[in-house]
Amino acid sequence: xxxxxxxxxxxxxxxxxxxxxxxxxxxxxxxxxxxxxxxxxxxxxxxxxxxxxxxxxxxxxxxxxxxxxxxxxxxxxxxxxxxxxxxxxxxxxx
Numbered sequence: 001x002x003x004x005x006x007x008x009x010x011x012x013x014x015x016x017x018x019x020x021x022x023x024x025x026x027x028x029x030x031x032x033x034x035x036x037x038x039x040x041x042x043x044x045x046x047x048x049x050x051x052x053x054x055x056x057x058x059x060x061x062x063x064x065x066x067x068x069x070x071x072x073x074x075x076x077x078x079x080x081x082x083x084x085x086x087x088x089x090x091x092x093x094x
Contacts, residue, residue, distance in 0.1 A: 003078075007071030014064035021057040025050040
């Protein structure tokens, strides 16, 4: 049960981190336009803002999501195996 809670917490943290990274890139793209700082034409305004903010937070978010999904799947599998074993033991008792 602890794996399930940890996995779900990691998924929520991943969503918060990814969302805040995307929102901050959107806000910074407005700063690039308003203050005429300039941007790379091949990436566009948002792509330049995203590159300057950095891809590290998004990479961490992806890793947290993968780890969270793995923990949730293992917790569900273990719960399913334990419930099947309990059903077999209940049949043997009768």
